[in-house]
Amino acid sequence: MAEEVRAEMVANVWKVVVAQGDSVADGDTLVILESMKMEIPVLAESAGTVQELRVNEGDVVQEGDVIAVIG
Amino acid sequence: MFESLLVANRGEIARRVLRSAARLGVRTVAVHSEVDADLPFVREADEAILIGPAAPAESYLDIKRVLEAAARSGAEAIHPGYGFLAENAEFAQAVIDAGITWVGPSPDAIDAMGDKVKARNRMSAAGVPVAPGTKDPVGTVEDALAAVADIGYPVMVKASAGGGGIGMSVARSGEELTAAFETARTRAERFFGNPAILLERYIENARHVEVQILGLADGRVVALGERDCSVQRRHQKVAEETPSPGVGEELRQRMLDGAVRAAQAVDYRNAGTVECLVDPVTQDYVFLEMNTRLQVEHPVTELCTGIDIVEQQLLIAAGDAPTFTDVTPRGHAIELRVYAEDPKRFLPSPGHIDTWAEPTGDGVRVDSGYAAGNTVTPSYDPLLAKLCTYGADRAEALERARRAVADFQVSGLKTNLPFFVELLDNPDFVSGDYDTGLVDRMRR
The missing domain is CATH 3.30.470.20 (ATP-grasp fold, B domain)
Structure with missing residues (x-):
């Protein structure tokens, strides 16, 4: 079952930590967002493989945008 | 009193400073980024000058663009508000060198207090009590672990050039100190362009x-x-x-x-x-x-x-x-x-x-x-x-x-x-x- 990881708020993508195809554990940091002078790590909510990574560093994400798909 | 004032800031504090200036009969100049064009402080100033895009480095933190706006508007003084360039001695000096009145302390005083390690040492010499801590910037995790042997846990790890709580954390063990040190160092580099770290005894329930x-x-x-x-x-x-x-x-x-x-x-x-x-x-x-x-x-x-x-x-x-x-x-x-x-x-x-x-x-x-x-x-x-x-x-x-x-x-x-x-x-x-x-x- 694929899990879509979404942005919780409008933010800039500061760092992309994982790459497509990487194996991740529950709680691993996928990307780090930045909003209002705060760094916000986006975490995997289940173990699996990064099937899709839909953001690049420097992108702006809106609340609810899919950041990655873990399967 | 000078006749005009540029406020090199945004939001509530720009508006706050403009209000007192206007009450004193001083002509007010706001500078703003593209995304701030509709905010109240821009509307309320006598003159507003667009200085760049949203990214602070290309607008509110850009000394050259702020000074250009001052020259263009003929502003006789600059108030920096808080944050952005407010505690930047180089900016204060550039304002003074441009023949503009700087609304703040001297660049020397900003420098003396801007480096937390130096400021601590100076205050201690002036008879102001300071917490046990490092007298020199700490460069490596090994140095941090060695320093804490004298200071004792819990210890506060912070960026010497920092502010706003960014990069600060409390460590209660060697393991926590190692992690806190790395985080503080990364953030200090990124936010303040200076990786120097200070360790200070943390007072619980203070x-x-x-x-x-x-x-x-x-x-x-x-x-x-x-x-x-x-x-x-x-x-x-x-x-x-x-x-x-x-x-x-x-x-x-x-x-x-x-x-x-x-x-x-x-x-x-x-x-x-x-x-x-x-x-x-x-x-x-x-x-x-x-x-x-x-x-x-x-x-x-x-x-x-x-x-x-x-x-x-x-x-x-x-x-x-x-x-x-x-x-x-x-x-x-x-x-x-x-x-x-x-x-x-x-x-x-x-x-x-x-x-x-x-x-x-x-x-x-x-x-x-x-x-x-x-x-x-x-x-x-x-x-x-x-x-x-x-x-x-x-x-x-x-x-x-x-x-x-x-x-x-x-x-x-x-x-x-x-x-x-x-x-x-x-x-x-x-x-x-x-x-x-x-x-x-x-x-x-």
């Missing part, structure tokens, strides 16, 4: 209390009283009050004297704040750092002293005498920082402001940066407004704060107003017996 000082044009330094800033999340202030419920009269006098000594040690002019940690049980205090600028929470001091601190800043910069003769704080004042963030986890919540209705009434003051129809972007800090209340005593200030929080209507984005409903009903806060761990305990 109160964060600061003293507002003014270095007058004639060289005298006066203290305007203290502010308690112990309500914090992520080491950032959320609410402040004066007088501090945890500071007795004898300690207050010692702190005010110490703050004046600290300012005199660097020949300080203009407004500044000496931040300290207080152990409420032993009634001891230690120097933390000096902020060489106007402080966010300055309104509570204004409410209790009746002194317009921004007005005094402008007078001092112009070489004029202050418009007050003595300092007699009266009553009690509290400030609540209304942030665009969710009230549970305090995560940022930028967005569009659909409705915005500020509370009014006796003893209520709101310094806001936004209005209905504005968009709050992720590019800047989350401060929307400062809701301040004044009362003859603390109970009255708190009661007015409760009513004002209930009357403050904001929709379209999340704010921490619901948190303030909780805070103003929290038994520890209401009793006045709280410390910097209060918010963490409320959220545990």
